[in-house]
Each structure stands twice: as C-alpha cells, then as structure tokens.
Amino acid sequence: MSGEWPTDVVEALEKVRGGAESVLRHATEDLGAGGHCGFRHLSPASPPVVIEDGAASENCFYIGDVHGDFLALHTLLVEASRSDPEAEIVFLGDLTDRGPHSFECLALILSAAKERPGTITWIAGNHDLGITCNPDNGEYKADTQPSEFIDWLNGGAADPAIRALAGEFMMKLPPLLPRALLKADGLLVTHGGFPLVDLHASLDGINALYDDVCLTDFTWTRLSRHKKKLPNRVHRGCSFGHTDLGAFCETVSGFFPVRRMLRGHDHVQGGMAFHETYQTHPTLTLNGFGFDPVNGYAEGAAYREHLLLGRHREDSLPLVIHVPSGIRPIPSGPAPATSRPTTEP
Amino acid sequence: MPTAQVDIVFVIDASYSMAPCIEGLCKHLGSMLAPMRQMNVPVRFGLVTHQVPSGPVPKIATLSGNHRSIYHGDGNGLFTDRPATMIEHFGRIEPGSDERNLAALDCALDFPFGPIESTIRVVAMFSDEAIETGSHPDSDLQHLPELISKIQARGVRLYGAVPESTGFERLAEVDGSEFEFIDAYSADRNSSFDQIDFGNLLGQMGKSISASKAQGSERPYKRALFGQDNW
Numbered sequence: 284m285s286g287e288w289p290t291d292v293v294e295a296l297e298k299v300r301g302g303a304e305s306v307l308r309h310a311t312e313d314l315g316a317g318g319h320c321g322f323r324h325l326s327p328a329s330p331p332v333v334i335e336d337g338a339a340s341e342n343c344f345y346i347g348d349v350h351g352d353f354l355a356l357h358t359l360l361v362e363a364s365r366s367d368p369e370a371e372i373v374f375l376g377d378l379t380d381r382g383p384h385s386f387e388c389l390a391l392i393l394s395a396a397k398e399r400p401g402t403i404t405w406i407a408g409n410h411d412l413g414i415t416c417n418p419d420n421g422e423y424k425a426d427t428q429p430s431e432f433i434d435w436l437n438g439g440a441a442d443p444a445i446r447a448l449a450g451e452f453m454m455k456l457p458p459l460l461p462r463a464l465l466k467a468d469g470l471l472v473t474h475g476g477f478p479l480v481d482l483h484a485s486l487d488g489i490n491a492l493y494d495d496v497c498l499t500d501f502t503w504t505r506l507s508r509h510k511k512k513l514p515n516r517v518h519r520g521c522s523f524g525h526t527d528l529g530a531f532c533e534t535v536s537g538f539f540p541v542r543r544m545l546r547g548h549d550h551v552q553g554g555m556a557f558h559e560t561y562q563t564h565p566t567l568t569l570n571g572f573g574f575d576p577v578n579g580y581a582e583g584a585a586y587r588e589h590l591l592l593g594r595h596r597e598d599s600l601p602l603v604i605h606v607p608s609g610i611r612p613i614p615s616g617p618a619p620a621t622s623r624p625t626t627e628p
Numbered sequence: 629m630p631t632a633q634v635d636i637v638f639v640i641d642a643s644y645s646m647a648p649c650i651e652g653l654c655k656h657l658g659s660m661l662a663p664m665r666q667m668n669v670p671v672r673f674g675l676v677t678h679q680v681p682s683g684p685v686p687k688i689a690t691l692s693g694n695h696r697s698i699y700h701g702d703g704n705g706l707f708t709d710r711p712a713t714m715i716e717h718f719g720r721i722e723p724g725s726d727e728r729n730l731a732a733l734d735c736a737l738d739f740p741f742g743p744i745e746s747t748i749r750v751v752a753m754f755s756d757e758a759i760e761t762g763s764h765p766d767s768d769l770q771h772l773p774e775l776i777s778k779i780q781a782r783g784v785r786l787y788g789a790v791p792e793s794t795g796f797e798r799l800a801e802v803d804g805s806e807f808e809f810i811d812a813y814s815a816d817r818n819s820s821f822d823q824i825d826f827g828n829l830l831g832q833m834g835k836s837i838s839a840s841k842a843q844g845s846e847r848p849y850k851r852a853l854f855g856q857d858n859w
Contacts, residue, residue: 513776518843524801
C-alpha cells in the first residue's frame with residue numbers, strides 16, 4: 284500500500300508482536316482446558332449455527348473479511364470500542380491470507396478476546412478453516428488459495444516454535460467457530476451464504492442446519508446478481524441468487540426466521556455492496572480490509588481512505604460507518620524513511 | 629494448485645445486426661485483459677462464430693477453420709495467446725443471416741481447454757437474438773438440460789451479453805455464469821449493441837474472471853450434443 288501508517292497503529296503492531304507468543308500460549312492452554320479463549324458462541328458449548336434471543340443492542344459492530352490487514356483490524360476494533368469498551372463485535376471471518384500480517388492479526392484478535400471476554404464472536408471464514416499438518420514432515424497445508432499464512436507457517440521469519448504454536452492453534456480453534464449467527468431481529472450473519480436449494484428438502488429442523496454440507500454452504504457460497512443458481516457440488520464456492528435466498532428463508536421460517544443477511548466472502552469494490560436485486564431479503568456484503576479487492580495487497584498500491592464498520596440497526600441491515608484509515612500519503616521527492624514495517628516477523 | 633492460465637472462447641453470433649458488437653470487441657479486448665495481466669496469468673483465446681446461411685446446418689468458424697477443426701483435428705490452432713490475432717479475426721468476421729447460439733456454445737464447450745485444476749475455463753457469448761426466436765429454437769432448446777450439465781461437468785464459467793429470455797436465463801443459472809442482459813434485436817433498431825459501453829462490459833468480465841478460481845475435477849460429458857461432429 285502507499286502511505287504511512289498512523290503512529291498508534293505502528294505502536295500497536297510492535298506491541299502485538301511483542302506479546303504474541305504469550306497471548307498464543309495462553310489461548311492454546313485455555314482451548315486445551317475446554318475454554319473459549321474469550322470468544323462468544325464457541326462450540327462445543329454453542330451449536331455451529333447460533334440463534335440469539337432477546338433484542339440485539341445497537342452497540343453491536345460487524346467487521347468483514349480482514350485478510351491479514353493489521354491496520355484495518357486494529358482501526359476497526361478501536362472504533363467499535365470507542366464509545367463502549369464492552370460493545371459486542373462480530374467478525375465475519377477470513378482473518379488470514381492476502382495481506383502481510385496474518386499472524387499479527389491472529390495475535391490481535393486473541394488479545395482483544397482476552398481483554399474483553401464474551402464480547403467478540405468470530406464467524407468461521409473459508410480461509411480460517413481447513414488448515415492441516417503433515418505429521419511426517421511438519422508441513423502445513425490449506426484448502427484455500429491464496430494461502431500466504433500457510434507459507435508463513437512453513438517458512439516465515441519468526442521463531443519456528445512460535446510458527447508451530449500458531450499452526451497448532453489454527454488447526455484447533457476455527458473448527459469450533461460458529462458458521463452462522465441469527466440475530467433476534469432476523470439478521471443472518473455469516474461468511475458466505477446459506478444452504479443451497481438442493482438441500483432444502485432435508486431442512487426439517489435446526490439440527491439439519493448442523494449437517495456438514497449445510498455448514499460448508501454457510502461458509503463458502505457466493506452471491507450472484509442473477510435471480511437463481513444451480514448448485515454445482517464439484518466445488519464448494521457455488522453461487523446463489525435472490526430467489527434462492529427467498530426459498531431458503533421460506534423453508535426454514537418455522538425454526539430459523541431469516542429476514543435479511545450480512546455476509547463477507549466476496550470482495551467488492553468500495554468494500555461494501557447493497558445488492559439491489561435482493562429486495563425481499565435485503566443483503567449486505569461487507570469487507571474489512573482496505574487494500575484493492577481485485578489485485579490484493581501490494582507494496583505501493585492504493586489503500587482505502589476509509590475502512591468500513593457495520594453497526595447493528597434493529598429490523599434493518601447494519602449501518603455502515605466509514606472509519607478513516609489514517610493513511611498518510613508519502614510526499615513525492617526522494618524516498619522517505621517509513622516507519623511502516625515491510626517484512627514478515 | 630494456483631491458476632496457471634485462463635482459456636477464453638468467444639462465441640459470437642455473426643448475423644448482420646452484430647456489427648457494432650464485433651467492433652466493440654475489437655476496440656475493447658484490452659479492457660478484458662487488463663485485470664488478468666495485472667495478475668500475470670497467461671490468457672489463451674478461442675473463437676466460435678456462427679450464422680445460418682440456409683437450412684438447419686449453421687456455418688461455424690474457429691481460428692483454425694470450420695467446426696470440424698474441433699472434432700477432427702489435433703486441436704492445434706484453436707487457441708491463440710496473441711490478442712492481436714484475436715482482434716484480427718474479429719475484424720474478419722463477415723456478418724450473415726441468423727444464428728444458432730446453443731449449437732455454437734456446444735462447440736465451444738468441446739474445445740481442448742487446459743487442465744481443469746489449473747485453468748480458468750471461460751466461454752463468453754455475444755448475441756442479440758433470444759434462443760426462442762432464433763433459428764431452430766425448439767430442437768435447440770431440447771438440448772438445454774444436457775448443455776447445462778456439460779457446462780458444469782467441464783467447469784466452464786459462462787459470460788455473455790445476450791437478450792433477456794427464458795433460455796438465456798436458464799444458462800445464467802449455471803454456477804459461475806454471469807450474463808449482461810441486453811435488449812433483443814428488433815427491426816426498428818440498428819443494433820442492440822449500439823448503446824453498450826464495451827470498455828466497461830469487458831472490463832467487468834475481466835475482473836470477474838481474474839477473481840475466479842480453477843476447479844478441482846472434471847466429470848464425464850458427451851461431445852457434440854447436436855451431432856455437429858458429423859455436420
């Protein structure tokens with residue numbers, strides 16, 4: 284990205300790096316002891332598809348895909364906590380890959396969950412899941428591309444013991460994350476979408492949504508502007524249309540009353556998209572990261588002036604707050620010294 | 629496996645009213661390529677043009693001759709990696725009468741695409757005639773379910789600028805396909821493509837293609853659903 288980071292973000296990055304090992308060890312021990320690492324709605328105590336009861340507070344904030352963008356995650360967490368340090372935060376998944384600071388983002392979200400326990404929900408994204416390790420050679424693999432975090436786990440500049448700790452943790456925690464959250468006012472919050480039409484006949488109760496194929500669809504499916512789509516089970520990222528969403532809502536209305544949907548997964552220009560064809564069940568796609576959605580993170584490439592934070596609104600799609608990223612343009616002329624770290628830890 | 633290449637086969641209705649579309653493709657092919665160039669992914673192009681001079685058998689052309697080059701040749705010459713060659717071939721298209729969109733689409737689906745696990749396979753259709761009002765609609769529409777299965781089996785992403793119609797809407801339902809629906813051809817209009825911003829249209833297609841991924845496996849499929857290997 285072009286421009287200098289704000290000083291407080293640079294300091295936060297250094298602080299997170301300094302405390303990462305300790306935070307990760309604490310979280311690993313907590314998870315091993317059956318704890319929740321401070322996260323809300325973590326299974327096995329909670330089901331993988333959560334239905335909340337009681338009115339949702341407007342002090343609930345939503346952060347879309349982060350993808351290793353420390354500046355974005357830090358800025359949005361600070362903004363969400365500004366008025367109320369106990370505000371509820373729901374992260375829509377995809378913490379790692381694409382950006383340069385996957386490990387620091389992991390350490391940051393673990394620190395935040397530890398500091399404000401029971402207030403952060405992390406919905407599983409496809410980049411969070413599917414990390415495995417070959418026991419013969421200790422090499423990590425992911426079932427998503429790109430997978431820069433896996434490259435880091437396998438050979439990053441950090442202490443091998445820390446990389447091993449991070450790898451173990453990311454194999455254990457994400458499978459316990461919820462795949463979908465239904466707020467009491469009917470807002471479905473998920474990473475990708477919902478179980479596609481070929482599964483609807485089998486959706487006879489909430490337990491049916493816990494089936495592996497349904498959980499995969501919550502995480503992996505993509506939005507199309509066309510009205511309906513045929514599921515193609517050759518791959519996991521099948522698309523859906525607005526009539527498919529309507530059909531899903533009607534099918535599950537008796538036990539899973541969805542009225543609108545907030546999701547991430549698809550990377551959209553400007554970081555958010557209200558989809559105009561989704562009128563009966565309004566849908567918002569929200570991205571947290573600030574780099575270019577098509578070309579991804581690159582040194583010297585443009586970065587968004589504003590990052591996007593969702594805020595819950597009762598009986599409506601979330602309000603999208605534009606939070607200044609604080610990036611300062613680098614003055615032209617001789618190459619300036621930058622306080623922004625440019626290498627992996 | 630990371631994407632190694634993108635294969636794009638253009639399926640172009642070469643009927644008389646398509647001249648502005650062909651001109652738009654010539655001028656703005658670069659807009660489609662730009663996002664893929666930024667990702668340093670090599671692109672190969674193929675071409676299927678179609679028209680129906682007389683009778684049921686369409687005249688289908690590729691970069692290396694007629695449709696028989698797909699079924700009876702070694703596949704060499706069906707793709708080019710040179711945009712200039714594609715533009716040259718676009719410029720050589722001689723508009724004729726009528727079209728058979730689905731038969732031409734099936735020819736494109738039989739192209740020797742690169743390995744499915746590392747190739748983003750794309751077919752991009754351009755026509756101003758609804759399937760229902762084109763040449764031989766009833767017999768062609770009977771093949772629609774098989775065509776849809778074949779698109780899925782081959783892992784092809786279907787793009788296009790076509791008229792909104794039942795047949796094309798069903799093709800738009802195929803996973804991974806993205807159509808821009810345009811006004812259908814009518815006699816009181818010179819062309820449905822007169823008002824289309826081709827730079828934007830092809831640019832959006834290029835962005836969408838560059839954001840997609842190669843698929844994992846190919847399923848069995850039947851070649852030449854229309855019997856065109858014997859035409």
